[in-house]
Amino acid sequence: MHMLSKIFGHLRNIIVHKYWVYHFGRKLGISRWRLLKHDLSKFSPIEFWESIKFYQGTSSPIPPCKKANGYSNAWQHHKGRNPHHYEYWTDNYDSGTTLIPMPFECLCEMLADWCAAGRTYQGKDWSFISQCDWWENKKTLNPSIHPLTIKRIDLFFDKYVRNPFEWWVEYRDDLKLVYERDIYDWAHKYD
Numbered sequence: 548m549h550m551l552s553k554i555f556g557h558l559r560n561i562i563v564h565k566y567w568v569y570h571f572g573r574k575l576g577i578s579r580w581r582l583l584k585h586d587l588s589k590f591s592p593i594e595f596w597e598s599i600k601f602y603q604g605t606s607s608p609i610p611p612c613k614k615a616n617g618y619s620n621a622w623q624h625h626k627g628r629n630p631h632h633y634e635y636w637t638d639n640y641d642s643g644t645t646l647i648p649m650p651f652e653c654l655c656e657m658l659a660d661w662c663a664a665g666r667t668y669q670g671k672d673w674s675f676i677s678q679c680d681w682w683e684n685k686k687t688l689n690p691s692i693h694p695l696t697i698k699r700i701d702l703f704f705d706k707y708v709r710n711p712f713e714w715w716v717e718y719r720d721d722l723k724l725v726y727e728r729d730i731y732d733w734a735h736k737y738d
């Protein structure tokens with residue numbers, strides 16, 4: 548594929564993705580400012596040019612890069628700067644990896660990001676049901692996500708996605724309270 552078509556295709560994907568993150572994110576009550584800043588590091592040279600090199604069009608360029616090189620510099624750069632990725636919330640690699648519960652706003656932004664990624668790459672074929680299936684499959688891979696966060700992601704897929712958007716912000720407020728109480732208890736368990 549011609550270099551210029553890859554550049555335009557990639558730019559288009561970023562913009563369409565940001566549009567859908569904004570769409571789902573607003574339904575989840577995330578601030579406009581936070582949503583506008585979403586994934587801006589994709590415009591940094593280290594992320595941008597690697598993504599052009601491994602451009603796929605209908606899926607992320609990160610997995611093919613990891614396949615070719617064993618790792619991805621773009622992903623290393625991205626996950627370290629964007630707290631809406633659960634990989635950001637891990638530590639202590641010398642002693643088996645500690646999982647940290649994601650702050651509530653980061654969790655909501657991740658859910659918007661996941662739905663938006665599905666919607667961007669699958670287009671009209673995407674649905675909340677297909678997104679639920681994706682999550683069920685991902686869970687079987689045992690991802691490095693704190694159990695408290697997993698519990699709330701499950702609730703999102705069980706409850707939110709079956710309900711019209713008008714209810715989302717109400718649910719969000721309830722969810723925020725219980726989730727933050729869980730995290731508080733977790734953080735003070737050594738007191």
Ligand SMILES: [Zn+2]
Nearest residue numbers: 586629632660
């Ligand atoms: Zn991101």
